[in-house]
Amino acid sequence: MNVLFDALEFFLRPFASALFLPSLLLIMAVMTGRGHSGKSRAAIALWFALVFHIAFDTAQLNPKAALWLARIENPFMAFLAVLAIPAILLRAGIWRRGLLALSIAGIALAGLEITFQYKQVPSGQFIWFPMRPLALAGAFMGLLVLAGQFLPLNLLRKTVRIACLVLLLYGGFAFRQSWTDYTQAVERRPHARTDIMTITETVPVLRDDNRLSYAPAAPCRFSADGGYFQGCNMELAQRIMQMDFAKIRAGDTGEISLAAKVLAACLALFAMCFVAGRWWCGWVCPLSTLGDGFDLIRRAIRLPHLKPARTVKLSYLLSGISLSSFGLLLARAWPNLDANGMMLGCKIPLYPFCKICPGQQVCPIASRGLAGISPLPGAEWLFGFFRYGIVALLLLFIVSFLTSRRLWCRFCPMGMLGGLFNGGAMVALKKNPVKCNGCGACNEVCPMDIHHVQAERVKHEVTTYDCVLCLKCVAACPQDACLSVELAHCAVCESEFKPG
Amino acid sequence: MITAGVDIGSTTSKVVLLNDDGIMAREVIVNGALPADSAWDLFQNTLINAGIQRKAVAAVAMTGYGRRLANFGDMIITEIKSCGLGAVAQTCPAGQIYTVIDVGGQDTKVISLNDDGDVEDFAMNDKCAAGTGRFLEMLAHKLGLTYPAFVEVALQSTAMIQMNSTCAVFAESEVVSLLARGIDKADIAAAAHEAIAQRIGTMVRRIGSKEVFCFTGGGAINRALAKTLEEALNKKVFIPPSPQTVVAQGAAIAARQKLEQGEKT
């Protein structure tokens, strides 16, 4: 089993690099723009994969290069590149069938891996499914690719969201790498409850603490063993702010290596944003999935949603920018704090933004139950700011989702980064204006209340900053081939009229 | 190959015989009570005069208002298409014809042609007599003149007066009052021609026509109307040698084209 996985890892490792997928998609986009056929694009993709593999393996010979490359890897990226993206882009029958076979093989392999790992669990003990990250990533992607073949768009999105929720909140706890790994995590747990704010990772990572991996959505680091992603991009931003540049100038190796890790993590993050813009918000973010639980309540009691006025939308955006800037600024104080963690007579926490982020309450509660509620800051915190801040924002979170669909996402700093990429990312929302009948159904279903998709009558590109690419508009549009989603300039799915 | 075009209009019927060298014969007759009978008689007479047997005529194309009334035709074609074909077949020294103005007994048409000589757009006035030959006939009668005298006198007009009525029937009563005021017959006649020319000008501008203009139909024989039309359009118009038979000629050409097409396929 181990031999099999080592071979698999050798084969797949280059594709896990954050350099591979964006470059591949860029090449695909250029090829499509130049009018190359599907066959020639596929051929070029295979050649590029081969060349990249060879280059990657050669680079491993240089230890520094190997270290850097190791920092920007993630097995999910590998399976995204090998399973999910081809499943989206390939149309021809035989390739599709090949991919389905691969997906099923991945799931079967994961099954085998679980059995293998379970043989090492002492009898009488129970843990969830122990499997290597590689097996988990493969099975996960395989399941989603299979689901994508059969499910209509809305149902597929719901499936992916729930799958990502489970993975990001419980993955670390439920899906352990092995029995040993699990026992170590359990040992760490009691400390975690009392010392949640220390830099020692309570969150198990895929390999060792030397690698940081972030996703453009909001997988909170404070979920019980979120595991596969370190945290959200705000945590990365705070880490950047926390770096002691004086030490770096002085040549402190520890600080320099941290800076290198952080830089690598940024690269990887930007790569993921480049691949899919704000799509992570629409389909992956566990915070929004949890929030939409409140939306479900509202729909169940048949309460109509509130459509936010322009000023409301703007004020949410500006408050989000201000609060996150303030939080980042406070994080800047970290290098200058004294022994008691005080500066100017105020105690400033390690992750100031996280102290007011509702995600830091919602995600742990969802993953660990009420025991997950981190103790609310006492009076020693900065002007009681954090105490009131968290309550206010938590209420805002709940009320926004309860009354106004995804109004919260306009505030969320984690999504703001993705939004910046929305115009130029590889994923784009497209419209054929001639087919539009002006009905506004796209606006009716839009959780972000975007009017632009309906209003645009001339241009073909309709991705806006706010668009979370949930694709509800594409599913709702009653005109055939009016709205569509493109990945690297290839159409992925189109609107069509569905009778019934 | 000999083909024939029969144009059964509201006032007159026309027949044109066409062979490989060009027009063999063309004749006009004023319709009796049954236009179909008049057309049949004319057709027979034309054949006799040209010395041709009926069976030598490969195809007969019917056009005009009464195109469906007679049953001796082999194909039916609208007068618009025939008019276009006929106009294009004329030798016009001024250049290629792009607009055809056809003033008939009871209707007026403006047809615009494209570079290939095919009909591109057209406008018709067939609802109201105020823009047609009927209008001029009525007014000639009211002025107590024969039609040719009416035309002659119009050419001698010196003053410009405006006729107010938009309706031909009301124009009649207006003529009476103008005569009573002592207005010269020449000026009244000229004003009547002016009214028609204005109407035509409006139709021409509506379909955005361009030169060279070709003037056909019975109205084209009227020199006063031709002159007034040129003034209204501020352009010269080309009048073919036999303007009344242009439509019938076009129908004969259409029949010829249909046969040639049939031979090819």
Next chain:
Amino acid sequence: MDELINEPYRLQPGFSDNPGNLKRQRFAEDAQVRLQAALRERPPNIGWFEDLMRNRDFSTKQRPRVGYLCNMIPQELAWALGADAVRLDCGNAGAALVGEEMLSGEICPLAKASFGVFMNKDSMANSCDVVALPTSCDAKKKLGQILDDIKPAFMLALPPEQDHRRYADVTLQEMVRLVGFLETHLKTKLKSGALLAAVKLGRRRSAIVRKLQAIRMRTPRVMSFRDVMLVLQGSQFRPVAISHWITEAEKVVAWADTAAQQAGTTKGLKPRLVLTGAPLIWPNYKVLNVLEECGAEIVADTLCTGEQSCFDPVVLDETGVKPLLRALTNRSVFAAICPCFTSQTTRLNRIISLVEESAADGVVNHSLRLCQLFDMETYRIEKVLKARKVAFLNIRTDYSLEDTEQLRVRIEAFLETV
């Protein structure tokens, strides 16, 4: 017009019993039925639709009846309140004469006729309990208060532009007001379950229309366009239980589908036309008669009384009353291609995409005489289509049969150019 309950200047409704005119109205209908009966390939159950359109006895009704004008009042509201919704736009030349005598001769024939039917005590219009009309064109706007003297009338204020961002909320409020009006007069309350069921029936009708249009785009000769109009108009212009109509219409679609498959894939030789413009309402099928007699196939249309009227479905998302009303407003008002809105883009989009989809040879625009909206609308449509090298013919006519021959020569000449 609930505000007009306080209206100080009420008039007594005056009727005109003119047996000569009623005879004319009946004759207009019978003449069209006879003409269409001569068609060769008709659906086997076309008789059901003919009987529906020819029925003249409206005195007995099983449900309350809501009359409405235009295509922007959603029928689903009436259905959800347990009533029948009948469209009162009239296509009868005889009724237009009544309007000409009593109301005005200088307005469009549709307005004249729609007024005219109210002058007959036993007409379908007078069998309605209430009337609802949108403020689409000037004629409809003024007709509101005129009709309010006869039946309780409601005016739905339409936005001047189909700008969803600016006007969706305000138009929704109008729809809510309409619901309130209907609830008061029909003495029931609107429930979300009933509204959802009604919307779903409407969606089934949209599916039927789309399927029929697709079949005829591929093989237009399986069914005459006049029969298509007859089938579709039955669901709007006569009181009928919509589920019954759906059952019969689905039979028509099945028949047409089978016929199309048997007809094979040979390309037809007749010129293919897209019909656009002012409403053509049974029995005023004069233009359709001439077009089909001259040998053209009408493969698609954008008429608010034809396939376009039921083409756009209501998009379902949330199912409370308010969201459903929003969805209805979107479909009825914002997806409408009526020229009463300032922008022509939706209409041009529809014409151009239909021409492309159906590989049409040309577009025929039918405008009603004395209709300013369609006259001015045609100006730009003609230029835009000419710039795209699409053959275009404009026909301006009214309900009378006097100009049939003039129409014929124009249409024949146009067909010779495509």
